[in-house]
Amino acid sequence: MFIDRAKIIVTSGAGGDGMVSFRREKYVPRGGPSGGDGGKGGSVIVVANPDLNTLVNFRRHRHFTANKGENGGAKEMFGKNAEDVIVEVPLGTMIYDNKTGELLADMTQEGQRAVIVKGGHGGRGNSHFATSAVRAPTFAEKGEPGEQKEIRLELKILADVGLLGFPSVGKSSFLKKVSAAKPEVAAYHFTTLSPILGVVSLDDERNFVVADIPGLIEGASQGVGLGDEFLRHVERTKVLIHILDAAGSEGRDPFDDFNIINNELSLYSPKLLQKKQIVAANKIDLIQDPKVLDDLRSKIEAKGYEFFPISTLTGEGIRPLLESVWDLLQEIPDVQNEESEKVIVYEEPKEEFTVEVKDGVFYITGKRIEKLVSMTNFEDYVSLRRFDRAWKFMGIDKLLKKNGIQEGDTVNLYGTEFTFSDNRNQEETEE
Template sequence: MFIDRARIYVEAGDGGDGMSSFRREKFVEKGGPNGGNGGRGGDVVLIADKNLNTLIDFRYKRKYVAKRGGQGGTKNCTGVRADTVFVKVPMGTLVRDDATGAVMADLVEDGQTYTAAKGGRGGKGNACYVTSTNRAPTFAEKGEPGETRWLKLELKLLADVGLVGYPSVGKSSIIAQVSAARPEIAAYHFTTLSPVLGVVRLDEERSFVLADIPGLIEGAHEGVGLGHDFLRHVERTKVLLHIVDVAGVDGRNPIEDFDKINTELAEYSERLARRKQLVVANKMDLPEAQENFERLKEYVEAKGYEICKASAATGEGLRELMFKAYDLLLQYVPEEDEEDLARFDEIDPDSYEIVVGNDTDWEVRGKNIERLVAMTNFDNDEALYRFQLIWKRLGIDEALKERGVQEGQSVRIRDMVFDYKE
């Protein structure tokens, strides 16, 4: 089964908690703090694998969770760093953030990786907080929470040459003739429901990957007839072989079919409209083909396209067609990638916003302040005092007053809720 879309959940491991401990040895009257740092939590990393060609595995497993880092130990021992969880995906997988739709990565090369969720930093042990004024700190940090998110995976086939055209024009028959691919071939529309890849070998040194894209119909660029699902796989091809039923079986008009398919390609993507295209007049073995061919040839050449005769049924012209496709492949010049592959805008980690809460009067959101709450042990007086100092440095108290916070109103930061007091 060919699956080209999936939605998965990734959760990196939390950092290990720092240790609060003191050196205690015989004849050492006042051993100093020696609590070690916690270990970093495990990452979740996507890795492109050339041996995969579908996202079907993600139908059965959607959740990928890394382990937590080890807790810091005594004698300044750092906790164990958790192992990275590697998730294999096919080459050609586009990774999007599920919440925003932003493109996070495009994995097109074998072994290419993307860190989908980063493990949390280990909390600092109390030995890290020794100062000239505080020689024996009793508090240690908790581990930083690991990143979590839902991701959308979209597979776009990596093929050199793509076969496009209306249903039943002979695309599957052509790929079956010129490669070892064996798609289903039958006398009804939409026999091919999934893209099929085949390797075309011209000789010992020359070969390319050919993709049979399921038939397009009018309105495909708007999603009609699974148009978006099919057109997505054409995007990465370097050359298009536009297959036309020149015999006009089922009363079709070859010129109208040619125009409509090109319109769908252009409406879906301007880059597809500029892609090198070779028109293939298929079914030349049928009686009506020759007369229609002359009209089609005159029309497509006037539009600047080259046209070739072929017959998938007899194999006539297919070898010459593959050599021409290979020549066009050698002439391919990649365009600058116009797709927005930008990650989320980098923001100041100290920045925050104060909004009206869903279940509280107010909510404070910000990278550093939320991390600080998660990593602070509020049961320890020294840790609480440190939290208050950072809170003051960030100016959150003044910002809350400017928003109109009132005495006794509830304020949420991450999972902590408190009542505001002057």
């Protein structure tokens, strides 16, 4: 079964909490703080695996969750880092944030790795917070929280050459003839329901990959005949071989077929028509009148395309066609898809603070404030004072005042509520 789209949920692990501990050695009467740091939470990393060719594994396995880092220990013992979770995908998989639609990674190279959600950093133990004024800090940081995303995977197969054409024109027969691929060949439409890859070997040093792109008929760009499910695979190819039923054995005019398919390419993406395209007029063994082939040749060449009469039954004309394809491939630079050039590995954008007022409560959101709240122990006085200083440094007070906050109003930070007071800032200044 071929599956080229999937949605999964990935969750990274939180960092381990820092430890509050003090030295208790026998001959050290005033032992200082010795709490160790928490370990780093596990990340979720996507890796491109060339041995995979479908996203079918994600139909049942949709949740990938990394573990939390180990908490810090006494005697400055660091907590153990959690292992990363590896998610393997086929080459050509594009990864999107399903909520924002943003492209996170484009997996076009073997072994390519993309960190989709990063594990949280471990909290620092109390040994980090000793100063000349506070020699025995009684607080430590909590671990940084992990992240969660729903991501959308879309597979676009990677091939040098794509085969175009209406059903039953001989695409599968052509692929079977020129490679070791074994597509199903039968005299009915839509025999092929998934893209099939084959490797063409002209000699020991000249090889290229060909993909049979199924489901293309009139209306394909709007989803008729499964066309929109497979047209995306054409985008990865460098050269297109447009196969026509030159004998009209299906009762259709081959030149009309040619125009219909190219029109569907244009409707899906105008860039597809800019790709190099060679026309292969198949089933010439069924043509009785040579004028039929000559007429088709003149119409195709008048549009500026190379024309090759072939027969997948007898093999006639196939070798010259493949040689021409190879020459074209050498002329086209080996450049990745434009989207993959722009974005390879996702980086979390910096998010500014936002304030929303509901029922008199001021809700503040933002990555930095979320991290600060989650790593603060609000039951410890020293930790709370440190939180106040960070709050002031971030300019949260100014932002709240700009949004009309008054003395005694309630502030909500990811479920933790405070009463706003200007006196707090004045007390800090006096200190």
